[in-house]
Amino acid sequence: MSAPQPPAAADTRARFLASIVEVVPEERLAEIHFFVPIRQGPIETGVAVIGAEREGAAVAVAEGEHAASDESGQPSPDRRHVVFMARYRWTRKGPERGKWASEVVAEADAPLVTVEAVAQGVRQRSADESEPDRMTGDEARAILAEARARNGETDARTRDVEADARTRGAEADARARGAEAEARK
Numbered sequence: 001m002s003a004p005q006p007p008a009a010a011d012t013r014a015r016f017l018a019s020i021v022e023v024v025p026e027e028r029l030a031e032i033h034f035f036v037p038i039r040q041g042p043i044e045t046g047v048a049v050i051g052a053e054r055e056g057a058a059v060a061v062a063e064g065e066h067a068a069s070d071e072s073g074q075p076s077p078d079r080r081h082v083v084f085m086a087r088y089r090w091t092r093k094g095p096e097r098g099k100w101a102s103e104v105v106a107e108a109d110a111p112l113v114t115v116e117a118v119a120q121g122v123r124q125r126s127a128d129e130s131e132p133d134r135m136t137g138d139e140a141r142a143i144l145a146e147a148r149a150r151n152g153e154t155d156a157r158t159r160d161v162e163a164d165a166r167t168r169g170a171e172a173d174a175r176a177r178g179a180e181a182e183a184r185k
Contacts, residue, residue, distance in 0.1 A: 007056060012027055012037070012090070014147035016046055017140055019102035020086050026144055028052040029137035030081055030112055033119035036130050042093035049132070050104070051086040051115035081106040 013034065020032070030051040037046040038122040108114070120134050135143075 001106055010143075011147075012044075014048070014143055015100070016048065016086070016102070017086050018101075018147065019051060019088060020048070020104055021144065022083075023104035024050060024052045024082075024084060026137075026141050028055070028082075029140050031115060031137060032135045033115065033132035034135065034141055035122065035126070035132045036128065039092070042091055042097075044090045044092050046088045046090075047122065048086040049115060049119045050086055051112050052079045052084060054080055054082055054109070079111065080109055081115065082106050082177045083110055083118055 016034075017032075020030075030053055032051075033049045035047045037044050083106070084104050085107050086102065086104040088100065090101075091097055091099040108118075119134075123130075123132060
């Protein structure tokens with residue numbers, strides 16, 4: 001369970017989560033292990049290890065299909081999940097203040113218990129004494145919903161409209177670059 005955070009840290013966590021769900025749909029999130037961000041000069045970097053349902057698994061369970069479970073009805077620890085590594089880099093000061101870059105990469109396909117082992121391995125390699133902050137998929141979805149409400153977003157449709165606008169902007173940029181290249185010929 002994640003610990004309460006100061007408002008600035010909570011905003012950063014919500015922003016990082018938003019970056020993560022651009023790649024991993026939030027309904028697939030099973031658990032996330034957040035490491036303490038590191039600030040070096042004007043740059044803050046953060047890392048998370050994510051366990052997510054395999055594509056189609058979350059939909060199948062939601063539609064009532066039988067999921068692998070143990071005698072208690074809990075998901076089987078042997079059920080396979082996708083293990084993602086997520087990173088962000090945020091410029092906090094200086095001429096590029098506010099610049100945000102993130103990446104989320106699928107690293108493995110393994111049982112959920114492996115996510116904990118991966119998180120511990122990352123912690124050991126980083127020589128960080130503090131435990132990563134573990135968050136369940138439900139906790140992550142609650143934080144995302146709260147952030148959307150705070151920012152005036154009401155539903156997935158808003159995100160889709162914004163994504164379409166970004167796509168149209170990128171396409172317009174590509175057309176402009178093509179026209180510039182054509183003009184140089």
